[in-house]
Amino acid sequence: MRTWKVGELAKQTGMTVRTLHHYDEIGLLSPSHRTAAGHRLYVEDDVARLQQVASLRSLGFPLDEIRDLLNERRLSPLDVVRMHADRMRQQLQTQQRLVERLDALAAGLSEAAPVSAEQLIATIEEINMFEKYYTPEQMDYLAQRREQVGEARMQEVGGEWARLQADVQAAMDAGTDPCDPAVQAMAARWKGLIAEFTGGNEGVRQSLNNLYQNEDTIHGQSMAAMRPMMEYIGRAWQCGPSA
Known part of the structure; x- marks a missing residue:
């Protein structure tokens, strides 16, 4: 049976030992085994649950809700993967819209006065940062909020x-x-x-x-x-x- 110590699992998944300890403390992900000295040992089922936790976290679910969803089996592993895949597809569509906007910006710049590199970088950063996380509808909503406030x-x-x-x-x-x-x-x-x-x-x-x-x-x-x-x-x- 393949096992991972907490440090090994943290390193291979890009997480921190502190995070895995916290997950154990709140009952979100507890290792299936421990050594005679009390050190945590994770098995493949634990890794599978960790993947579900990571996917749900990326979708914006709070930790206590993730724990309840998984413990009560309200979401199957297949449900979690499909939800995550749907979100990734949405983000890919958002990135495609960003490419189209940048192409339009490039076409405009070829016809207009020069713009400083600093301005371009700031514009790209702003568009990329928000369009990667907000839907077009949310972007419109935030623009309205800015006007209202x-x-x-x-x-x-x-x-x-x-x-x-x-x-x-x-x-x-x-x-x-x-x-x-x-x-x-x-x-x-x-x-x-x-x-x-x-x-x-x-x-x-x-x-x-x-x-x-x-x-x-x-x-x-x-x-x-x-x-x-x-x-x-x-x-x-x-x-x-x-x-």
């Missing part, structure tokens, strides 16, 4: 996000419990800013979550620092009135 408020929100992230990072550095009232207030502010951006649209919220989970850098900001804050705020949502 107004450019001035959008600038204010950017400043609020920066201040909130600094506050959250300071609380994490101080080792403050996520259930502390001060962190609960931060969690409420976080949820409020997301709601203002999404307008309460659940599909947009899931696409936004996918964006933050899968990209290394967004608008020049490293996600290496953002993701621990998201996990911290997520724990705060689970234990307080902001949930």
